[in-house]
Amino acid sequence: MSASLKVMLVAAEASGDALGASLAKALRARLGERVTFVGVGGIKMAEQGVQSPFDIAQLSILGIWEGLKAYPTVKARLADTVALAVRERPDVAVLIDSWGFNIRLAKALRKANPNIALVKYVAPQVWAYHPGRAVDLARSVDLLLSIQPMDQAYFDAAGLENVFVGNSALAKRFDKADASRLRAAINAGPETPILLVLPGSRPSEIERVMPVFEDAVKRLKADRPELAVVVPAAYTVVEAVKARVAGWPFRAHVIEDEQLKDDAFVAGDVALACSGTVTTELALAGRPMVVGYKTGAITYAILKRLMKPRWITLFNIAAGRAIAPEFIQHACEGEVLAQAAGRLLDDPERRACQAAEQYDALDKMGRGMPDPSETAATAMIDFLRARDRI
Structure with a gap:
């Protein structure tokens, strides 16, 4: 492998930014100076030398109505990303998660440069809803790096080369x-x-979920004045989180530092968590949690009809039961969240039991596998070498 390789990485959200940074680091460890990076990402990818042409917070959108309102902005950022690819002429583009943006980008990149190798990192959850997306993805990219073992059957059937690399959240260590x-x-x-209060990493989640969590915390603090409230904030929404917390009628500690966030994950007694990657990380850290989520009314009505699993938390799905209590949409109200979190706060045995069951469920998700970033880097190199790209 003597030829140079230019890799374009595209991440539209904080979780994707972390995946992209880890993949860049793993590829650089294998290829050294032969690999260079361009693309779109956040602060973690910037630390690996990927200078994004715009702030990815503009693309951190969830919900149909929110997507419609943001469409002009998304369309402009899509054009910016294609222009970057045309200018830099990467050998391969890795499109990380963010289905709505990246499936459009894949098609636009293929049109702009038919010879570019396209890799999708993280599959759309076809096992949960929209199974037709497997066919759409198979027509649009050359390789899928999947993070869930249930993906394979769908993409094998669609004829898309795919490799299960594991979930990076399961590789996170708290030692x-x-x-x-x-x-x-x-x-x-x-x-x-x-x-611990974890209200999400998207602006729409801070708008919808944070007020409900605030109500729950008010109730918990009223009954437990000694309770310390810690809010580890994603960098994509940290200013919005600080602005809201500043108006709370009680003291809460917003944590931005990454090391202190990890410290918080092992220090907390109970977490009130927005559904997402953070629930897996909390389970790894041994924190019992209550999960809440709200999205737009139209989006929820559609997803409710399409969703196959009964739960949205991945370790609950893997276990086939609600280990961590979930309160979604209309059920996501301050009073019920406070009651569920209060039961955990007041019962050490209940906390220990839930934490142990959460941890056991992670085994079914692939806990203990090799570092997913290393596996993803190996799969990419093998894929590119087989096609004489490196």
Whole structure:
């Protein structure tokens, strides 16, 4: 492998940014100076040398109505991304998660450069809804790097080469996390109960989920004045989170530092979590949680008809039961969230039991596999080498 390789990485959300950064690091470890990177991403990909032409917060959109309102912006950023590819002429483009944006980008890139190799990293959840997307993706890209074992049958049937690389969230380690460091940072004693509040990483989640979580925390604090409230915030929404927390009638600690976030994950007694990757990370850290989520009314009505699983939290789906209680849409109200979180806060045995069951469910999701980023890098190199691209 003596030829140089230019890789374009495209991530439209914070979770994708983390995947892209880890993949870039793994590819650079294998290929050294022979590989260079361009693309679209956030601060983590920037640390790996990927300078994004725009802020990806513009693309962090969830919901049909929200998507319609943001369409002119998304269309402009899509054109910017295609223009970047045309200018830089990468050998391969890796399109990370974010189905709505990246499936359009795949088709636009293919039209702009029929010879570019296209890789999709993270499959659309065809096992949950929209199975037809497997065929659409198979027509649009050359390789899929999937993170869920249930993906394979659908994409094999669609004729798309795919490799199960594992879920990077399952590779996250907390061995360097220190609960006492977090407690010192927020001036909490060793016996002070800590509630983690994780309201999501998208602006729409902060708008819809955060007020409900605030109501729940108000109720919990009213009954437990000693409760310390810690809010680890995603960088994509940190300013919005700080603005809302500043108006709370009680003290809450917004955590931005990545090490302190890990410390918080092992220090918290209970988490109130927006559905997403963070639920898997909390389970790995051994934190029992209550999951809440709200989206737009139109989006929810459509998804409710399409969704196959009864739950939305991945380890609940893997276990086939609601280990962590979920409160979705109309059920996501402050009073019921507070009641569920309160039961955990008041019962150490219940907390320990739920944490253990969550952890066991992660085994069914592939916990203990090799580092997904390393596996993804190997799959990409094998794929490109088989096609004489490197």
